[in-house]
Amino acid sequence: MNIEVWVFLTFSLVAVASAVRVITVNHSVHAALFLVLTFFSCAGIWLLAEAEFLGLTLVLVYVGAVMVLFLFVVMMLDVDTAPMQEGFTRYLPLGLVIGLVMVAEMVLVVASPKFSSEKLSNAVAHGADYSNTEELGKAIYTDYLYQFEIAAVILLVAIIAAIALTLRKRPETKYQKPSEQVKVKKSDRLRIVKMKSEQH
Amino acid sequence: MSDYMTALPEIFLLSMACVVLTVDLFLKDSQRNITYLLSQVSLGLTLLLTLAYQPHGTQLAFNGTFISDLMSVVLKCFVYVVTMGVLLYSRRYLQDRGMFKGEYYVLGLFGVLGMMIMISAYSMLSLYLGLELMSLSMYAMVAFCRNSKRASEAAMKYFVLGALASGILLYGMSIIYGMTGSLNIIEISRSLAEQGSSVGVLLGLAFIVVGLAFKLGAVPFHMWIPDVYHGAPTAVTLYIASAPKIAAFAMTMRLLVEGLGSLQADWQTMLMVLAVLSLGLGNIVAIAQSSIKRMLAYSTISHVGFLLLGILAGTGEGYAASMFYALTYALMALGGFGMILFLSRKGFEAEELDDFKGLNERSPWFAFMMLIILFSMAGIPPTVGFYAKLSVLTAVVNVDLIWLATVAVIFSVIGAFYYLRAVKMMYFDAAEDQSELQPCLSFRFALSANGLTVLALGLFPAGLMALCAAALNG
Numbered sequence: 125m126n127i128e129v130w131v132f133l134t135f136s137l138v139a140v141a142s143a144v145r146v147i148t149v150n151h152s153v154h155a156a157l158f159l160v161l162t163f164f165s166c167a168g169i170w171l172l173a174e175a176e177f178l179g180l181t182l183v184l185v186y187v188g189a190v191m192v193l194f195l196f197v198v199m200m201l202d203v204d205t206a207p208m209q210e211g212f213t214r215y216l217p218l219g220l221v222i223g224l225v226m227v228a229e230m231v232l233v234v235a236s237p238k239f240s241s242e243k244l245s246n247a248v249a250h251g252a253d254y255s256n257t258e259e260l261g262k263a264i265y266t267d268y269l270y271q272f273e274i275a276a277v278i279l280l281v282a283i284i285a286a287i288a289l290t291l292r293k294r295p296e297t298k299y300q301k302p303s304e305q306v307k308v309k310k311s312d313r314l315r316i317v318k319m320k321s322e323q324h
Numbered sequence: 325m326s327d328y329m330t331a332l333p334e335i336f337l338l339s340m341a342c343v344v345l346t347v348d349l350f351l352k353d354s355q356r357n358i359t360y361l362l363s364q365v366s367l368g369l370t371l372l373l374t375l376a377y378q379p380h381g382t383q384l385a386f387n388g389t390f391i392s393d394l395m396s397v398v399l400k401c402f403v404y405v406v407t408m409g410v411l412l413y414s415r416r417y418l419q420d421r422g423m424f425k426g427e428y429y430v431l432g433l434f435g436v437l438g439m440m441i442m443i444s445a446y447s448m449l450s451l452y453l454g455l456e457l458m459s460l461s462m463y464a465m466v467a468f469c470r471n472s473k474r475a476s477e478a479a480m481k482y483f484v485l486g487a488l489a490s491g492i493l494l495y496g497m498s499i500i501y502g503m504t505g506s507l508n509i510i511e512i513s514r515s516l517a518e519q520g521s522s523v524g525v526l527l528g529l530a531f532i533v534v535g536l537a538f539k540l541g542a543v544p545f546h547m548w549i550p551d552v553y554h555g556a557p558t559a560v561t562l563y564i565a566s567a568p569k570i571a572a573f574a575m576t577m578r579l580l581v582e583g584l585g586s587l588q589a590d591w592q593t594m595l596m597v598l599a600v601l602s603l604g605l606g607n608i609v610a611i612a613q614s615s616i617k618r619m620l621a622y623s624t625i626s627h628v629g630f631l632l633l634g635i636l637a638g639t640g641e642g643y644a645a646s647m648f649y650a651l652t653y654a655l656m657a658l659g660g661f662g663m664i665l666f667l668s669r670k671g672f673e674a675e676e677l678d679d680f681k682g683l684n685e686r687s688p689w690f691a692f693m694m695l696i697i698l699f700s701m702a703g704i705p706p707t708v709g710f711y712a713k714l715s716v717l718t719a720v721v722n723v724d725l726i727w728l729a730t731v732a733v734i735f736s737v738i739g740a741f742y743y744l745r746a747v748k749m750m751y752f753d754a755a756e757d758q759s760e761l762q763p764c765l766s767f768r769f770a771l772s773a774n775g776l777t778v779l780a781l782g783l784f785p786a787g788l789m790a791l792c793a794a795a796l797n798g
Contacts, residue, residue, distance in 0.1 A: 232524035233502035270331070270386040274441060274453040277338060278460060281434045284345070285464030288427040292470070 132172055139165035152198045160191050174250060177257040330385040330392050333374040333400065334440050340366035341433040348426030356424050360415055363429040364408055367436070371404040388508050389447035395577070395647070395795035396444045399570050403439050406567045406654045407432065412770050413662040414559030416763060420670040423469055423557065431468075432563060435461035439571035445578060448497045448507045452490075455539070458571060459486050462564050466556040478555025485538065485548045493535025499528030500584070509583040516586045529587055532579060533594045540572045542632060543601035546625045553621035558668065558675065561617060562661040565624060566654045569631075573650035576635060577796075581643060588638045595636035596728065602629030603732055607739035617675045619742060620660050623701055626739055627653050633732060634716040642719035644793040649712040651788070652700075652781060656709060659697040659774040666690065666771055669762050680746060682755025690761070690768075691750045693775030700778045702743035703736050708782035715789065 142161040149155050163186045170179035264272050328335065344366065348359045374397060382393040411432065418424040438458030445451035463486065467479030501507055503524045504515035516525065538545040553561050580591055606626030613619040631653070634646025667674030667683075674680070684691040700709030713736065720729045763771075781788060 229499065229524075229527060232527065233499060236503050236522075236524055237519070267387055268449075270327075270389055271447075271449050271453055274450065274457060277434065277437065278453065278457050281431065281457060281460050281464070284427065284430060284434075285460065288425075288431075288464060289467055289470065 128172060132169065135165045135168040135172070139169070153195065156191060156195050156198055159194075160187050163187050163191070174254070174256055176255075177260050327385040327390070329377060330379065330383050331390055331444075332377050333370050334437060334444070336373055337366060337370045337433065337437050337440065340370070341430060341437060344426070344433060345430045348430065351426070353424075356426065359426045359429050360411065363411055363433055366433060367404045367408050367411075371401055374400050374404070384446065386450075388510060389450050390444050391446035392444060393795070394791075396574070398791055398795050399443045399574050399647075399651075400440055402651050402654060403436060403443070403567045403570050406570070406658055407436050407563070409658050409662070409770060409774065410559075410563050410566060412766060413658075413665050414562055416767065417557075417559045417665045417668055420668075421469070421557070423559070425468075428465065428468060428559070431461040431465050435465070435563070436567070439567060442571045443574040445575075446509045448501065448509070448512075448579070448583070451575060451578060452494060452497065454571075455493075455575065456490060458568060459490065462560075462568070465560045465563060466552060468560060469557045472555075472557070474555045475557060478552045481548055481555075482552045489535050489538030489545070492531050492538065496528045496531025496533075496535055499524060499531065503528060509578055512583045513585055516584065521587055521590060525587065526590060529584055529590060530594070532584070533591055533598075536572075536576055536579065537598050540569075540576070540628050540631070541625055542598040542628050543605045543625060546602070546605070546628075549625060550618050550621040553624070554615060554617045554675075558617070558661065558664050558673065562658065562665065565620070565661055566657045569624075569628075569657070570650050570654050573631060573647065577643065577647075580635065592636045592638055595632045596725075599629045599632040599636060600728070600731055602626060602632065603735040607735045607742075610739065611742045613742075614677055615675055616664060616677050616680065616746070617661075619677065619746075620657070623739070623743075624657065626735065627701070629735075630713060630716050630732065633720050633728065637716075637719040637723050637725070639719060639723060640793070640797045641722065642716070643796045644789065645712070645715035645719045647792040647796060648785075648789055649716055651792070652708045652712045652778070655774065655778055655781075656697055656700050659693070659771065659778060660701065662771055662774060663690070663694050663697065666761070666763055666767065669759070677746060677749060678756060681749045681753040681757075683750040685755050686758065687761055690771065693771060694750060695747055696775045696779050698743045698747055700782065702740040704740070706779070706782045708778050708785060711782055711785040711789075 139162050142158045142165065145158040146155050146162065149158060163182055167179040167182040167187075170176075170182065340362075344359060344362050347362060348356075351358055378394075378397045379392050382391065384391055411429065414428075415424070418428060435458050438454050438456070438461060441454030441457060442451060443454075445454055463479060463483045466482050467476055469475045497507075500512060503519075503522070504512045506512055506515065519525075534545065541549040553565060556564065581588075584591065602625050606622050606624070606629060610619050610622035610626070613622060627649070631646055631649050634642045634644075634649055636642070637645075664674050667679060680694070683694065696707055700707035703709045703713040705711075713732075717729045717732060720732070
């Protein structure tokens with residue numbers, strides 16, 4: 125067996141093992157950290173599949189941003205895990221059924237003629253000069269230009285909606301206005317009162 | 325024509341929405357009318373562009389993911405006109421309630437862009453993205469009135485259920501992609517015609533039908549409709565109840581008929597169940613409502629049942645009837661919810677049925693307009709609703725589904741009760757509220773035009789019907 129198979133097996137074993145630990149471990153911070161490990165192993169597998177851009181994005185976006193946020197939330201919320209574990213045996217049959225259905229569906233799709241082994245064996249390894257990021261960029265800006273632009277518009281709408289729903293003016297809040305503070309003159313603030321000195 | 329020229333209306337509306345967004349930032353609250361006018365002008369110009377640059381026959385663009393044909397042109401033009409009506413009707417309502425903000429118009433325009441993308445989508449990817457663009461704009465619009473607890477609750481329900489529906493639809497699409505190896509509608513239909521039906525394809529189809537039923541609001545996936553229609557500010561209810569139905573019709577046509585057409589025997593049965601349940605539940609539960617917004621929401625569900633009847637007939641005649649139904653229903657919904665806005669004023673929402681009592685004494689003309697709209701929804705001649713129902717039923721009878729037509733007629737008769745009850749309230753009950761009707765001249769004019777169109781299309785339906793038939797069979 126060549127080295128690639130070993131690398132693949134290592135990464136996938138770690139990914140599966142840590143995914144199992146995500147749902148079996150008691151401590152929620154540990155579960156989040158195991159999820160990070162799962163993502164990281166998947167990123168390794170993607171690199172092996174010559175999807176460098178996706179692999180790096182997975183590490184940057186999911187591990188770097190999403191999971192850090194997730195950890196923040198988990199640490200800040202004082203979640204009592206005991207009541208959540210009570211329903212384990214009760215929900216186990218339902219969970220198993222859903223899991224089996226999903227496995228069956230995946231088998232149906234993967235077993236379809238479009239994914240047959242003679243079609244998949246055609247894949248050849250690219251040379252060192254091949255850039256996955258460049259190819260993705262070409263596809264996105266030519267074949268998928270229309271969809272790419274719509275996705276950008278969706279993000280714009282999300283920004284507008286988020287701002288429209290959260291930005292509120294509070295009249296009771298006192299803001300500093302530096303321009304007016306600088307322009308203040310002595311006469312605006314200071315009142316000189318002349319009084320006769322009192323005689324004793 | 326180059327790809328960009330084919331998609332010119334979309335590109336133009338996107339640019340105009342960005343212009344409105346930017347211009348609005350520099351306006352004071354007293355100048356919001358400029359935002360309003362700019363939005364109306366954008367829609368009007370987009371309408372002209374769509375008509376001026378419509379292709380001869382069918383034109384594909386962007387590697388076959390975008391289609392411009394007669395159906396897309398007709399549906400888009402109706403979407404613009406209906407949305408212009410929505411903006412016109414809702415202006416005073418928004419002003420009275422301190423909601424006259426640029427966001428309503430910007431999100432409204434982006435929602436229209438989403439509908440246009442859905443109508444012209446010829447690949448599952450662009451269809452889904454258009455749907456998300458439209459839905460995101462609508463979620464935000466429902467939540468627009470932040471101080472209202474009811475609106476926030478409605479927005480939350482709408483968002484969660486809408487996201488679930490999108491997920492289900494996407495799952496179905498991914499299975500179909502796995503089975504056929506393409507996202508393009510034309511490739512999918514070619515591949516399915518070759519390989520025929522299999523368990524995997526059926527599974528994908530089932531998920532897609534469930535997702536579509538959620539978006540259309542067919543029973544048993546209708547739970548969000550009454551709450552959202554009732555909870556949202558009426559100006560937003562008007563928006564989400566009218567034009568999006570046209571886009572949902574287009575989505576159903578592209579996915580089920582053009583993409584999965586070879587599985588017609590399979591989805592016909594699924595749609596039959598949805599249609600019968602929608603007709604039954606919509607019409608019966610509407611009787612028990614005291615709020616007119618909820619009543620019209622249940623009436624929407626029953627109309628969706630009729631819409632599905634035309635599609636499930638599976639013939640060109642049925643599709644044309646269904647398209648006619650979707651277009652005219654958008655006009656009726658515009659008029660019906662517009663009437664609620666018409667009777668509302670500052671500090672008063674005319675959302676109870678009792679608020680329509682004695683409308684004839686207060687304004688005989690607008691009571692007559694409401695009468696036309698309610699008659700049309702009930703399907704009483706000579707309004708357009710009658711003709712729409714008749715053509716759908718003819719299509720169903722022509723494919724020998726006579727029992728289905730009978731069921732639809734029986735439920736329509738049951739449904740006529742609550743429309744006629746509202747008519748009775750307007751004409752024979754004493755008015756509880758004698759205050760002057762305030763709307764401005766343009767609102768009065770537009771609502772009258774709306775009502776008269778519903779009547780005129782009922783008297784002369786042949787032109788629009790011929791257009792729908794040409795759009796689907798050409």
